[in-house]
Amino acid sequence: MLIALGIATLSLAGCGRGTDPGTTSGTSGAQAVIDDKPATGTVELWAAGGDGEKLPEMFEKFKAENPDVTINMTQIPEADFLAKMSAALSAGQVPDLVYLFTEFTPTLLATGQFSPVPDGLVDGSKFFDFAWNTTKVEGTAYGVPWYTYGRMLYYRADHAKAAGVTPPTSWSELKPFLKGMQAQGIKKPLKLATTPFDAYTAMEFDWFAHQNGGGLISDDLSTWTIDSPQNIEALEFYSSLVTEGYADVDQGSQLDLTARFTTDNVAAAVIGPWFRGWLLDAQGEQWVNENLGVTALTTGNSGDKAAMVGGGNWAVPKEAKNPDAAWKFARWMAQPEQQVEWKKVFGNLPAVTAAWDDPAIAGDENLTPIREALEVGITIPLVANWNEVGLVIGTQIERVERGQATAEQALKEAQTQAVKIGVGS
Template identity: 30%
Template sequence: MPRTARTASVGIAVALALGLTACGSSGGDDVAADKKQTLTVWAMGAEGEKLADVAKVYEKANPNITVKVTPVGWDVAHQKLVSAAAAGTMPDVAQMGGSYMGEFSELGVLEPVDTKTFREKDFFPSGWQQGEVDGQAYGVPWYVDTRVLYYRTDLAKQAGITKAPTDWKEMQDLATAYQKKAGTKWGLSIQPSGLDTVQNFYSFLYSAGGEIVNDKGEAVIDSPEAVKALKEYGSYFSKGLSNKSVPPGYDVVKDFGNGRVPMFFGGPWHVTLLNEGQPQLKGKWAVANVPTDKSSVSMAGGSSLVISKDSEHKAAATQFIKYLTDAKGQADWYKRTKDLPANTTAWTSGDLANDADLQVFKKQMDTAKASPSLPNWTEVTDKVDQAIAKVTQGKASAEDALKTAQSQIEGLVK
């Protein structure tokens, strides 16, 4: 998934309203993989643009296959998929984020993964889990992402600190030292409110041992672990270490470059943004794993590749996805996009094995946690967003804010 992609829980209702009653039936006899045919593929955002180049290479090696790639913007991807599902016009292969999986599996439009061809053990656990719904895999992990801590090493040295923070106390001590000794405006950039605030909160919640919904499908956001995490998160705002008001479209990379913000949680794409957009920072920043409470656990993101239940080209689609997700294909995809490989074997050689910063991401992915594949996950996390905002703005205690969220979420997961 992209950094801001969301799914709308109304998708199922919309699809049903459009008459989606027969999805899940076979599209007819499957065309053999070696027969001449055209595969339709939808890929989102930047991946949609890059995949067309890979498809050309694939076609040269497989002249019987024409791969028709349609790039789709993430802002319209959900609605296009819902409409296609309702009309029975899903592409043979589609890119799908974990937050879509529960919804579209419930609609009955996804083909279960062939687990003889795609083995769970070849992928990061959280990457595989993003494609699962109720224990059934519907998506093959294509790429993954997670969040790690970015920090200014030069400003840390000015503040008298020469190593990355490893736990919550060290992270807050560094944030304080940045302000008091290095003269930064803020100590740590974390989101105070608004859409997807929960993505910044996950590093605190999961590291404390908390969850929003547990493996049994029960709401547990008011647990002692979650309360502890939100208290810690809120303390950055009550102590003036983090900005209570962040404008829409805020560019943390710019403030990281000018020194107003010396520390933030970011994804792998921030490496490229910093190298290309803030070249003056070369050698003055580093990444570190999420500081621990009970452990170091970050959120898992990324995308999977799914096959339409009604596709008549399942065999060819399976072979194309195999090409994209084996170790060689994953290493090639990283070179083209800088998307982190979901296949762990791709990390054992080349740049991925030798780059110390990338290995920080790999270590974080080893423990990263995937969100539950619930059709209404967006509604669930919206309640957590609201609770976080109450605390960061000083309008409620962590206990009271999460008690309210717990009650709201219980009504959504019954």
């Protein structure tokens, strides 16, 4: 099998392809029903982020069942993916298959340049509700959920035990827990998603907002609600984690977190399940079993529960040359056994609920709090202009954490800018 790994810079003329008039591209609506015959031909796939590095292992398994298919994969840096994909769609020079992070999905689906999921390809009720909903535009699914995750609080269990503190599940328990970590000599023990201050910061804050009965957008996704009293109160608590010295305002990225976590620079971090895999690679199973703990921080002071979740979806552009094989690969990746295999390969968790019954997952006590969190999961606002508005919110949160504005001032400014930007269409 040929697996073509792309380079960091992508030439649309070289890697994308225009529409062949002799092929079916799904431009007139839903694709025809996808049969059960083996996939054939060449699939051009674009992949972003670290997932792409491990995907060839799944290609080999798919190839064993579909010997006449070839998958050429082009890797694109995550930071460049949204811009490059948008440009490719505008130029009509697209791959056959892409996977879209939850954070990118609303913006890209709003272009109208992706095909609906063919009738009968998958059963939407088999996925977590929030995962299936991220693929929809006005009730129609345009993607197949691939994996999901919950961002949990991973912590140094050895330090927690030495300090005699209980892993927190609520706001009221969080600061006492962090004080215990400080007593172990870790000056600013908490790592949040605040550097750089962007849409990921806003996504993390939205988690706290929901735990306080708030949220950044109305239930019908028509109106920004950024400066609500509940959100202001939530930002006061969220930013206090920095202003009161539990977390550093300049925290660095996830890329250096493993080293900081294992050298007593950070003792607790909000991150996804891949973090355990990073630590296993760096320190080995014994160190992880002795020193790593995980808890679901799901409950606000009012008792409202929410967890920050996300994932990835497979999507097929309308101008794809081989949509049949592309959809077949997406369907195959949604099978419970492949969902479990991907968890083993990369560490991301199944979007298909039945896969959680597999002994490899059901028997792992480290996944229990994550499974519970997925039941109260909230995603980003599923509107086209989220990335732009999220950046505005992240920038305003930085002002609060640096002492340049109050929570109320910052969110009122964010609301003003968000209203001007709108939700998109």
